[in-house]
Amino acid sequence: MELNQHLCSPMQKQRTYQTQIANHQKSHLNWFRELVLIGAFYALYSWIRNQFGSASVEPDIALRNxxxxxxxxxxxxLYVEADIQSWFIGWDFFIRFCNIFYGTLHFVVTLGALLYLYFRQPEAYPRWRTIGLTTTGLALIGFAAYPLMPPRLLGNCGTYGACIESSPFVDTVAELGGLWSFDSGMMENLSNQYAAMPSLHFAWALWSYLALKPFVENKLIQVAIWLYPSCTLFAIVVTANHYWIDAVGGGLIILAGYWIGSRLQEWSDSRPFLRNSS
Structure with missing residues (x-):
């Protein structure tokens, strides 16, 4: 009896610790603090992303990459992006849908996943929030270190394009429309048009899938979140915003972000003064 109690005590202690952490997270999450944290991080991300972006990088460097x-x-x-786009380029309504998918869902789905975790799975929220922020930070390193001209700009003769007449790619947003265009004055100046490697669209799609998968029970939603990364990959390729290899980069940063972010959160959880502010 005493031996069994002795053997079980480490497991019981671990379970007790995990329960305490979960209860702490449920009672100490602060929506205003989280809003400020994520908002400040995204503002910093946007500023750094654009500081090292197309406005400060020579097009020749992005074209070389x-x-x-x-x-x-x-x-x-597997240089197949032009072929894939050519199969669908005549389907104007479908391409416009892909443009809107590309321009909106990476924000909508990611934010929706965060809100779901915050309100419905508060014990899991801090870890996945930290993983998401870490992944996004790693993407910044890629954008700064490896400015990459996306396919849509290869034939573009504007400020940031290569003006290659033989380019087979179509800038679908510029040609067919969406909710916004990179060619509009403010977007052209503020957006980093060479922030392509890694694909943060794909990384956030994988993050959303991984974060939601353990908790979603509805079969239709399970299928939807399972398909979402694949649909994102298709959208970023068919709209000529990315090479498929950019998605490989996105997969690598989500793996690194998962490993680093999980350990950062474990470190934070092990320190009471940080737990009280998380």
Whole structure:
């Protein structure tokens, strides 16, 4: 009896600790603090993203990196973006839908997943919030270190394009429309048009899937979140905003973000003064 109690005590202690952490998170999450944290982080992210973006990078550098990506895809026999886009480019309504999907869902779904975790799974929220922020921070490093001209700009003769006449790609937002365009004055100046590697759209889609999967029980929603990363990959390719290899980069940063973010949250949870402010 005493031996069994001795053997079980470490497991019981761990369960008790986990229960205490969960109860703490449920009672100490502060919506205003979370809003300020995420809002401040996104503002800082946007500022850094654009500081090291297309406004401060020579198009020749971004084009050189694009050629490296194309060469890598050709090396493995999978330079297929132009072919994929050509199969659908005549379907104007569908392409406009993809433009809207590309321009909105990475915000809507990611924010929706955060809100769901905050209100319905508060014990899981801090960890996945930290993983998401870490992943986004890692993407910034990629944007700054490797400015990449997306396919849609290869044939573009504007400020940030390469003006390659033989480019097979169509800038679908500019040609067919969406909710906004990179060519509009404010968006052209404020947006980092070379923030393509890694694909944060794809990374956030994977984050949303991984964060929601353990908790969603509705079968239709399960299928939807399972399909969401694949649909995102299709949308970023068919609209010529990314090479598929950018999504590989997105997958790598979500793996790194998961590992680093989980450990950061464990470290935070182990320190009472940080737990009281998380």
């Amino acid at each position: 694009a050629r490296h990506m194309i060469d890598a895809e050709r090396f493995v026999g």
